[in-house]
Amino acid sequence: MELIEHPPILHIPAIPDHILYTWIVMGILVVISLVATRRVALVPTGGQNFMELVLDQFLKELDETIGHEGRRYLPLIATLGLFILTSNLMGLIPGLVAPTANLNTTAACALIVFITYHVIGVRKQGFIPYMKHFAGPVPTVLKPLMFVIEIISHCARPLSLSLRLFGNMMAGHILLAIFFFMMGFDGMLGWALSGSLGGIVVGAPAAIIMVVFVVGFLLPLKILVAFIQTFIFCKLAMLYIAAAVEEAEHH
Amino acid sequence: MQRILTVSVLAILAVPGMAWAADAAGSGDMAKAFAVLAAGLGFGLAAGLCGLGQGRAAGSAVDAMARQPGAIARIQTAMLLGLAFIESLVLFVFVIAVILLFVKS
Numbered sequence: 001m002e003l004i005e006h007p008p009i010l011h012i013p014a015i016p017d018h019i020l021y022t023w024i025v026m027g028i029l030v031v032i033s034l035v036a037t038r039r040v041a042l043v044p045t046g047g048q049n050f051m052e053l054v055l056d057q058f059l060k061e062l063d064e065t066i067g068h069e070g071r072r073y074l075p076l077i078a079t080l081g082l083f084i085l086t087s088n089l090m091g092l093i094p095g096l097v098a099p100t101a102n103l104n105t106t107a108a109c110a111l112i113v114f115i116t117y118h119v120i121g122v123r124k125q126g127f128i129p130y131m132k133h134f135a136g137p138v139p140t141v142l143k144p145l146m147f148v149i150e151i152i153s154h155c156a157r158p159l160s161l162s163l164r165l166f167g168n169m170m171a172g173h174i175l176l177a178i179f180f181f182m183m184g185f186d187g188m189l190g191w192a193l194s195g196s197l198g199g200i201v202v203g204a205p206a207a208i209i210m211v212v213f214v215v216g217f218l219l220p221l222k223i224l225v226a227f228i229q230t231f232i233f234c235k236l237a238m239l240y241i242a243a244a245v246e247e248a249e250h251h
Numbered sequence: 252m253q254r255i256l257t258v259s260v261l262a263i264l265a266v267p268g269m270a271w272a273a274d275a276a277g278s279g280d281m282a283k284a285f286a287v288l289a290a291g292l293g294f295g296l297a298a299g300l301c302g303l304g305q306g307r308a309a310g311s312a313v314d315a316m317a318r319q320p321g322a323i324a325r326i327q328t329a330m331l332l333g334l335a336f337i338e339s340l341v342l343f344v345f346v347i348a349v350i351l352l353f354v355k356s
Contacts, residue, residue, distance in 0.1 A: 005336075059345055160339050163339065163343060163346060164338070164342055166342075166346075167341075167342025167343070168338075170345075170346075170349070171342070171345055174349075196254065203260075232332065235328070235332060236335075
């Protein structure tokens with residue numbers, strides 16, 4: 001991977017890259033929030049308008065998924081969503097690192113969701129009834145088996161949640177890196193500039209085709225993936241919370 | 252004409268790949284070669300089967316949208332969730348492939 005991957009522009013030796021870029025994302029979000037809430041008006045303008053639009057989308061999803069109680073969880077979901085979206089989009093700029101392309105960052109987000117929805121469930125209905133819920137609506141003989149299976153499936157949730165986001169970002173990152181490598185000075189462009197006949201005949205058109213392909217297809221696809229993965233992460237977090245809350249109302 | 256064009260484009264795309272493959276096979280030992288083979292085959296298999304599954308899911312969703320244009324938003328949400336679940340299985344394979352390729356054992 002060292003062969004094809006360019007080191008990031010901003011690099012401090014003692015600090016891992018994903019942590020540094022997490023701080024940058026935090027800084028961006030804090031500045032945007034401060035600008036948006038500096039003069040809060042009844043009729044929003046500018047930055048406030050934009051942020052209200054964004055948060056309205058989160059509220060709509062929360063109402064749809066969790067129900068009337070969902071608005072309590074807006075801070076958690078919206079923070080996760082904005083953080084993940086900003087990180088994903090930052091990975092699109094060559095030379096910057098997406099913090100979500102590192103398993104540690106996504107695992108941290110997924111663990112926060114995991115712990116939160118269990119705490120919500122235990123709070124809503126107490127520890128013992130919540131534990132009973134893992135056994136599910138099956139005959140008593142099967143309950144221990146069901147309990148073990150449910151525990152395993154709940155433990156798989158943060159795993160799949162973190163691996164999905166990480167895998168998507170990492171795959172896009174490597175794909176872009178390979179394409180930039182192939183059309184750069186070590187690849188087609190270098191071949192075209194080397195002066196050989198084959199390079200001029202084949203390398204130059206290939207380099208142009210690759211540039212068009214990357215700009216016209218890969219980068220839009222990556223923008224789409226960045227938004228969809230954010231949506232999926234938030235939607236799944238909402239669904240898990242909704243399951244924990246719903247069980248309480250059910251009994 | 253079309254066939255010649257296709258073959259030549261494929262050849263262009265394959266040239267740097269072959270160069271890298273020769274590098275990888277030349278420097279490493281037998282285990283490394285098998286790791287590269289396993290990563291390539293496994294990821295190809297996973298991607299192809301994921302294509303089948305996602306195609307079914309997306310096709311059914313479009314079918315349902317055409318039947319009920321009023322429920323497009325809900326169907327779209329369900330489709331995206333389903334696609335993400337199918338895709339995450341491929342991403343597990345991807346992570347394993349990355350581990351095979353880049354982690355020195």
